[in-house]
Structures are given as structure tokens and as C-alpha cells.
Amino acid sequence: MKHKLKKNLSILLVGLVMLTTLLAQPLSSHAAEVEVDAESAILVDAETGKILYEKNSDMALPPASMTKMMTEYLVWDAIKSEQISWDTTTQISDYPYSISANSNFSGIGLTQDKPYTVKELYNAMAIFSDNGTTIALAELIAGSEGEFVKMMNKKAEEMGLQDYKFVNSTGLPNSLLGENVPEGTDPNANNLLSARSAALLAYNLVNDFPEALEVSSITETDFEGHHVENLNWMLPHDATFLKQFHYEGVDGLKTGHTDLAGYCFTGTAERDGQRLISVVMKTDSKAKRFQETEKLYNYGFSNFNTKELFAKGYQLEGQETLPVAKGKEDSVGIATKDAIQVPVTKEQEDKYTIKYTIDKDKLNKDGELKAPIKKGEKLGTAEVIFEGENDYGYIFNAEANNTVDLIAKADVEKDNWFMLLLGSIGDFFSNLFSTIVDTVKGWF
Structure with missing residues (x-):
């Protein structure tokens, strides 16, 4: 009997300790419950600009092809100002042709002495991240990539980006461009963006030019006789392997990869009228950048409502x-x-x-x-x-x-x-009376 009583008391004490420990724990906020396996990350509400999560988001890192978001913005800007139109045509100069002909760079090859429309070049850039078409657009808008880089940095300043440096239009390391390094830039330099700045760039792109999402959401297209697929695996691809990465509501925005940058992704998704913008930088695989983005979206859509x-x-x-x-x-x-x-x-x-x-x-x-x-x-x-x-x-x-x-x-x-005059007279006598009263009080 005594042994049973001691056992019950022990169980009761253990229970009290566990309960006390539980009650002593502070209520954790949702922001602490998501862990993102990336060097840097951020999640933003696309309507208000409210940051819902961040991890090292002010760290400037090479953004690789996420750089092209700025090129996309400037193309839309040039369309808006009627400097060019979607039907404007241009031919491919030696520089973008040499880039497109190099199998080490993203792209499927361009043809010289052939007119390409702005629409064709833009789609190739936005859908499957073609570098040659990106440079061709930069040359069309600014005359040279060096002048276009100046436009990129100026626009970044206007947008309020804090941690950035643009040295070319594509996101390739300048060291790979040989004699084509944009004038005025360091031959060994890389573009730099923090996750926060990449998200702000995306914020401006989707809010100023929401039509850009109509292109970035295209899963596959034909270009130069080739059938190509969007590098954004979170879109609804037909390939069985890619179906696991599909996330309902994703309609953009831009992938990126170089050896120095790792695998990165600026994404955006909309559900029930709520749009989120995410950035993950320097993950270690193609799949990882989308898996970590999914974590951010699950967290954001599950826990936050605009009230x-x-x-x-x-x-x-x-x-x-x-x-x-x-x-x-x-x-x-x-x-x-x-x-x-x-x-x-x-x-x-x-x-x-x-x-x-x-x-x-x-x-x-x-x-x-x-x-x-x-x-x-x-x-x-x-x-x-x-x-x-x-x-x-x-x-x-x-x-x-x-x-x-x-x-x-x-x-x-x-x-x-008249009423102001009466008020002034009243104030005068009121102040005079107060002065007299104070003086009389001082006599006693």
C-alpha cells in the first residue's frame, strides 16, 4: 500500500513538473516554426509589402539569372514609353550570337541575319532564361549592354533597392564574357542582389507590370524549331518527375544558377486573392530551391490573412x-x-x-x-x-x-x-482680473 502511494505520488510529481515546464514555455510565434535550408531567404506579402519571414535577407549574393528580372522590367518600361513595341524587330549582333552559340550557357542558339521580334526575344528570356536574347534586348533598348547596365543600376536606385550591383544584363559572371565585358564594369565582377532587394525588384515587376506573369507562367513553348520548357518546376509540367514540385497558384517568376550563386529562385504565387513573393538564394540543388520555396508558401498561406x-x-x-x-x-x-x-x-x-x-x-x-x-x-x-x-x-x-x-x-x-473682437476683449479683462487677483494675493 505504501509502495503504491509512493508510486502515485511520483507520477503526480512528474506530471506537475511536465505541466509547469509546458506552461513556462513562451508561446512561439509562427515565424519561428519555418526553417529554410538556404543561405538567404525572404517571404513578402505582394499587396502590402509586409515581410512575413526572413533569413539573412540583407546578404548580397550573386543572383545568377534572377538578374533578368531587371532586364524584364526595363523591357516593359520601354514598351510603356513607346520606345519599342512587341512587334519591333532586331537582328542578332556578334556578341549575343557568340553567347547563344556557346553550349555552356543557357539557350538553344540564335541565327544571325534574321529579324527577331521583341516578343520572341522576351519570351525566350523569361520562359527558359536564354542569355543571348537577353543581351539582344539590352542592345536594342540602350545601344550597348554597357549603357543598359547604367539603366539597370539607375532603376534599382529609383526602386529603393539597398543591396545590389548590376554589371551585365544576364547574371553570367563577367569573367565568362571575354572581350564582351560591358563597358565600365569590372571584368571579374558579378551581379549582386540580396534576397530583400530581389523581392523588392519582383514586387515592382508584378505590381507595375502584372502582364509579366502571363509570360512567366507559360510552361512550354517553341523557339527556333525547338520545344522548350520553363525552368520553374513549380508550374504544372507534364513530366512525371516534375509533378512533385507543382504548387497551386505559382505563376512566376525567375530561376537562377551559377557555380558561385548556387541554385536560387524568386517565386510568386496567388491563392484566394492573396499573393506572396518569395526568394531563396544559394541552395545546393535544382530541387532544393523549389522545396524550400514550398515551405515558405505553406507557412505564408496557412498562417497569414490580410485583415x-x-x-x-x-x-x-x-x-x-x-x-x-x-x-x-x-x-x-x-x-x-x-x-x-x-x-x-x-x-x-x-x-x-x-x-x-x-x-x-x-x-x-x-x-x-x-x-x-x-x-x-x-x-x-x-x-x-x-x-x-x-x-x-x-x-x-x-x-x-x-x-x-x-x-x-x-x-x-x-x-x-465681431465675435473675435468680443473674444479678445473678454480675454483682456479675464487676464487683467487674473493679474489683479494674483497681485492682491501677493500682499498677504
Whole structure:
């Protein structure tokens, strides 16, 4: 009996220790539950630019053929500005021809003394990563690849890319280009992009030119008499081996591989109206880059939903109005101009608060707004504050994503001169009376 009692007490103590240990563990956030086997990685919500996961995302690495996303962007830009059209034709110069004729480089060979349309060249570049057609497009748009590289770096600066260097249009190491190294670049240099910058480049491409996804999602096509397949295995390929990598909703974007860069991939997928952008860099195999991307998508689509945390016209409790000086009304209501939407997990929803910042130029020395005030006039900003863990911020312009304008809900006209005069007289006597009272008090 005594032995049985001791045994029961031991079991109870073990149970209490296990329960205490479990309760003592902090609730882990979803961001810590995904492990990506890549040198660098990032996952971004394509609508808001919110970063959902990152790993060494500011590390600048060779992006290989992911470089071509910038070339694609500049082609679309040239189409938009009517510098060229999809039907514009060009012939292949010696440089891109020599690249296409080299079996060590991606491509199936080009023909000289033959006109190619921009559409043909672009499709070859975007679908099966042809290097020769990429160079031909760069030469068509800028006159030479060296001049095109200047355009690439300028556009990168305009986009706000932080960790980048473009030295050619393709992503090949400059050391392989021989006498064709773009003018003004180091013969031994490589293009460089961080995962964050690659994701931001992809963000600009899919948002500014969503039609690009119509091309990047093409699984197979014919070019120069050859039937070729897209190097993105996450698209719905017919080959039995590739079916295991298919991921529903994937429609882009760009693979990359060199010995120095390893295997990398910038992808994008959409499900139920939510689009994600992912980047994995320096994985160790063709398959691995897609397997790790699948992990990111499963994590993102399973755990995050874009929620309207603060509606348009939201008013912070206790700060619904501001005092107004010299107006026909003593105060005016203030509210958010737009709704604030953020991709969040269920655990994060109650971790967001909002903070007002009133434009000091709108206030007098007593902290009052100065009449007149127009309905809809911007009076300050409302900033979203996240008080949880693992906040990776936004891929760009965090302030713009974290804040909305704070506006007046109504007109407040300036009081007429007579009422202002009466007010001034009242203030004068009030101040005079206060001075007299203070003086008399000082006598005693």
C-alpha cells in the first residue's frame, strides 16, 4: 500500500513538473516554426509589402539569372514609353550570337541575319532564361549592354533597392564574357542582389507590370524549331518527375544558377486573392530551391490573412476631437482617412495599436488648431504600432505602410470679426482680473 502511494505520488510529481515546464514555455510565434535550408531567404506579402519571414535577407549574393528580372522590367518600361513595341524587330549582333552559340550557357542558339521580334526575344528570356536574347534586348533598348547596365543600376536606385550591383544584363559572371565585358564594369565582377532587394525588384515587376506573369507562367513553348520548357518546376509540367514540385497558384517568376550563386529562385504565387513573393538564394540543388520555396508558401498561406485592423474613419478613443481657436466651433472631429490592412496571424491581431501625431504647424502655442479648417484637411498621421514579436517590417517605405493621414471630419469656419473682437476683449479683462487677483494675493 505504501509502495503504491509512493508510486502515485511520483507520477503526480512528474506530471506537475511536465505541466509547469509546458506552461513556462513562451508561446512561439509562427515565424519561428519555418526553417529554410538556404543561405538567404525572404517571404513578402505582394499587396502590402509586409515581410512575413526572413533569413539573412540583407546578404548580397550573386543572383545568377534572377538578374533578368531587371532586364524584364526595363523591357516593359520601354514598351510603356513607346520606345519599342512587341512587334519591333532586331537582328542578332556578334556578341549575343557568340553567347547563344556557346553550349555552356543557357539557350538553344540564335541565327544571325534574321529579324527577331521583341516578343520572341522576351519570351525566350523569361520562359527558359536564354542569355543571348537577353543581351539582344539590352542592345536594342540602350545601344550597348554597357549603357543598359547604367539603366539597370539607375532603376534599382529609383526602386529603393539597398543591396545590389548590376554589371551585365544576364547574371553570367563577367569573367565568362571575354572581350564582351560591358563597358565600365569590372571584368571579374558579378551581379549582386540580396534576397530583400530581389523581392523588392519582383514586387515592382508584378505590381507595375502584372502582364509579366502571363509570360512567366507559360510552361512550354517553341523557339527556333525547338520545344522548350520553363525552368520553374513549380508550374504544372507534364513530366512525371516534375509533378512533385507543382504548387497551386505559382505563376512566376525567375530561376537562377551559377557555380558561385548556387541554385536560387524568386517565386510568386496567388491563392484566394492573396499573393506572396518569395526568394531563396544559394541552395545546393535544382530541387532544393523549389522545396524550400514550398515551405515558405505553406507557412505564408496557412498562417497569414490580410485583415482590416483599423477602418476608414477610425477614431482613437479619448482623442476623437481637437480644440479649435478662433473658429465658429470650439472643436473638430478627427479620423483616419483610409483603412489600414495588415497580413497577420490570429495570435497577432490584438498586438496592434494606433498612435496619433498632429502636425505642429497646424497648432498655435496653446496646442489648438487654427481656423478655418476644411473637411478632409490633413491634420496629422495615425501610425500603427506592433507590440508583438518577430516583426520583420516592410520591404519598402515602412512609414507609408505603417501610417495613414489623419483628417478633419467637418468644416470649421473662422469666427466673424465681431465675435473675435468680443473674444479678445473678454480675454483682456479675464487676464487683467487674473493679474489683479494674483497681485492682491501677493500682499498677504
